Amino acid sequence: MTEIDEGLFNEFWDIYNDATDKGFESRQHSDPDFDFYNELRRNNGVFAAFKTHRFQNDMAAQLLDRDGKLKSFAQWEDDTQDIRDHHVKHWLETEYNTAVKRAHISADWRQFEREKDILPNLEWVKTTAITPGKDHVPFWGMIRPVGDPVWNEHRPGDRWGCKCGLRSTDKPVTQVPEEANSPVYKPAPGLDNNPGKDAMLYSFSHPYFALGYMTYKKLSPIVKKFVQKQIEERKKLKEFKRDKVAGKRLLIHERADISELEDNKRAGRTLVENFPKMKIRVREHIRNEDGIKNPEYEINGLLADAKRVESSKGITAGFVTAKGQGCSIVIIDFDKHLLDKEVNRIDVARRIGWRSGDFESGTIKECYIVHNGKAFRITKKNYDNRAWIVEQLKKSGM
Template sequence: MSGTATPLQCKADDNDSISALIFDDKALQRALKHIYEKDFHPMTEIEENLFNETFRIFSEATDEGISTSSAEIPVEFRRKIDQSNAVFSAFKVHRMQNDIATRMYDSNGDLKPFKQWKEDVHPMLDHHVGHWLKTEYDTAVIRARQAADWQRFEQYADILPNLEWMPSTSANPGLDHIDFWGTILPINHPFWSVHRPGDRWNCKCSLSATDEPPTGAPQRSTAPKDQPAPGLDNNPGVDGKLFSDTHPYIANAYEDAKDAVKLFFKDKKP
């Protein structure tokens, strides 16, 4: 899947436990059969079995993340997160279904036997519903918690007006955020619109509300290498998006993806 890999810049601990996520194999098999039998058009439609399972997993990640925060988020804000998760899930499914559909024919243009096609796309699916989904799930958990925390920060900003960038809790943290550790700035400082914990995949830094005096923004905060990863360049505590529209599933989507997603939700409320 060109351009959609998710680099672990703030890398996870080597001994991290596997997230309790399992993509339902029955749903996957139904989807494969659906695609192979051409019951729908992968370019202009969204396969519902794949969507329902993907959306379920991101909803569980959101539940897990919010539950680890001490904040109580408004119902309307949770609805915004769910809506964003639904749209992101649809774009992820559109990428997945088209990636595997392109492998249905051999070099002569002949349709492969179903069993051969399933074997050929297995490594690709292993990434889509395995490795990549694991990274996306873990990051969604982190960013859902941070979104809830941000709601609390805003609620108590009159008492604790500043935020401090806390060091990563990872046993083997990446180096890309180390210059930001200890930064203290007002919650409304422009720095937080550009840099935040969670703007790298699996980042385990965090923010803490404080009344300690500001330190000023880090001098390297505008360096190209310090910019957020695509898809993580927004503040989920403000817009309710765990993944932004710059994520490759959306920004580098197949042709007709946006129309397919729009059509899918035409009679739904994501």
């Protein structure tokens, strides 16, 4: 679970939360169901984590052929087509629609509980489906008290695609149908709980939870810790806005340094344009008690700062000050002062090579050179390859 793909997880989580907002409706602090609403969303995160884990495992299981040899990418891509279609299309669409239905049922149930002194009973309403299934036919019209145990075993929404409903009533109760005790009418795995009580749109019997409750109990603390981390991360993200050009890959803190904001956005846009998988945040502007300002960037989770040098001679000072700020990444930005001007490529390569101690110790993990709207990356693998650096500078038109 520690290697779960956060990007994929967040995509799934957002989809389930959207379904919750559609079915349950978003709630404010003053609403009596605000805490329950948040618990629904948190449990959506748990379900999304298990789905992501299952998806990754299913994909990984196809990496090797029958002889245990690694498949070519083309072969693996072809062999996993059905898996991708199921997880991110067919199953996901069904899960979304079911989540909307069960979130709506959850909202209704909370209301039923509050009004049971006036309307003590619930009536199972016939499906609105054009071609209804037979699973719930025996329950249509059944009227039982809100607190009746039958609602723990059977309820609308406990079958995939169900379009039955519930409504509160003061009509007299009816008999529980004999079919209620038949295994034929058992709820579908993952839908055998009452989401209006436990705030889980999908229960621990769902196949994503592997072997059921015991597996869920074992992994649940790990998953919940992961989800809590994501919740806290999302709270932080509320202080950021998307860049108008680069979008969500370049986020700007609402209290970013105004004096350098345009330069930070310019360099950030150059970086994300040149590195498709890169995600950047321009951080809040803070100075510590010694007057040292915090790093301006966070790049793929690592602290970084841009040094807007006036020549290659500024590289050394740039590395030194970046280390003093606790950075793992240094950005040497020539475009502030040397846009469309020549840079001494050999001297740049030489001065980068002098930073052997920084790269070898791991203090500095990456260095990005930005010039003329282009960028390339230097790491421990190539910092001392002067010919390669010069060639990269040439290719970038520097």
